Amino acid sequence: MRRRLGFITAGGMVLAALTVAQPPAQAGATAAAGSATVAEARATIHGRPSTDADTAARLSTAYWTPERMRAARPAPMPDGVDAPDGEAVDRPGRIGAPRDVAAPAAPRSSAATLSAAPAGRGQGTQAVNASPGVGRVFFTHNNEDFFCSGGTINNPQANMVSTAGHCVHPGDGGSVWFDNWVYAPEFTEGVPLHGLWSAKEFTSVEGWVDWGYLWWDFAFVTMHPLSGDRLVHVTGGQGLSVNKSKSFSAMLLGYPGEPPFDGQSQYYSSSTTKAAGTQRVKLKDCPLNRGASGGPFLRAWDNDLRFGYVNSVMSYKFSGNMYGPYFDDDVLDIYTVAKNKQ
Structure with missing residues (x-):
């Protein structure tokens, strides 16, 4: 049976406010040459490079016990630099022809799409099915356990997850990426319905990793196989669009973890996006909060x-x-680097 997602209106929520930092002097001009450059790193488990799929699965499962997953905190949303003038210089945008660069794909096994998960909590105006192509992300930073959200992408190697840059790296210019990174697709009532998938490699952009600029806050993560299977073959995958209108009917899916949510199941918010800044989009009056970071804006x-x-x-x-962040040819370049990674 398909699980229906809960929806809670914004009226009953305490909304998290963004702390807006002032940009460094000539922020855009300083970073423009390098911001669009790819930033990459091998994932680690307990601080050691994750190179073997079976070892990664064993260590990740041992670390991420049900108790530890319940205790993980929703990752803070970024306080990064939010400077419209600097954004226009640093990321003026490369908007080419509108393209669907990957198409949605159903799981190869029909059994993978079926679950006996309970109905979502809350009352909604729509009946929205949970997606097996959206999951909860877990990671460790400074010896603390956190969670975000992510979406499976149908890439050629069938192994990709999209998420926010701040869900893989603190955006502080340092060399340390987040540790013990796993993805639990269609995480439901605290249960990883389709297993825990271990990260193999992170692909983001220097505009986030080195500068923490919000307009670059995205990443792609390639995952190890699990028991010989590839992620997209088990769960299916979302498509990927670039250069589309900044105003579109969007479905946002993720795992908000602050009251009235607890991060244990998917929730949704749906409306029409608007342009924001130079290369960002926004969804007005969205009730989702910390923990939903990295979850997809989905069109169509x-x-x-x-x-x-x-x-x-x-x-x-x-x-x-x-x-x-708006997905244009800048994002396509990073996806192209990541999409064929084994």
């Missing part, structure tokens, strides 16, 4: 297939609105 959502096209990812909240 198909509620029967339970997939759509990722067109941004959730980055931060400000004045009740959810913001994400």
Whole structure:
């Protein structure tokens, strides 16, 4: 049976405010030459490079016990630099022809799409099915356990997850990426329905990793196989769009973890996006909060297939609105680097 997602209106929520930092002097001009450059790192488990799929699965499962997953805290949304003038210089945008660069894909096994998960909590105006192509992300930073959200992408190697940059790296210019990174697709009532998948490699952009700029707050993560299977073959995957209109009907899916949510199941918010800044989009009056970071902005959502096209990812909240980086040819370049990684 398909699990229906809960929806809670913004009226009953305490909305998280964004702390807006002042940009460094000539921020855009300083970083423009390097911001669009790919930033990459091998994932680690307990601080050691994750190179073997079977070892990664064994160590990740041993670390991420049900108790530890319940105790993980929703990752803070970024306080990163939010400077419209600097953004226009640093990321003026490379908007080419609108393209669907990957199409949604159903799981190869029909059994993988079926679950006996309970109905989502809360009352909603829509009946929205949970997607097996959206999951909860777990990671460790400074000896603390956190969670974000992510979406499976149908890439050629069938092994990709999209998420926010701040869900893989603190954006402080340092060399330390987050540790013990796993993905639990269609995490439901505290149960990873389709297993825990271990990260193999992170692919982001220097504009986030070195500078913490919100307009670059995205990443792609390639995952190890699990028991010989590839992620997209088991769960299916979202498509990916670039250069589309900044105003589109969007379905946001993720795992908010602050009251009234607890991060244990998927929730949704749906409305029409608007342009924000130079290369960002926003969804007004979005109730989702910390923990939903990295979950997809989906266009052309198909509620029967339970997939759509990722067109941004959730980055931060400000004045009740959810913001994400606009997916244009800059993002396509990073995806192209990541899409064929084994």
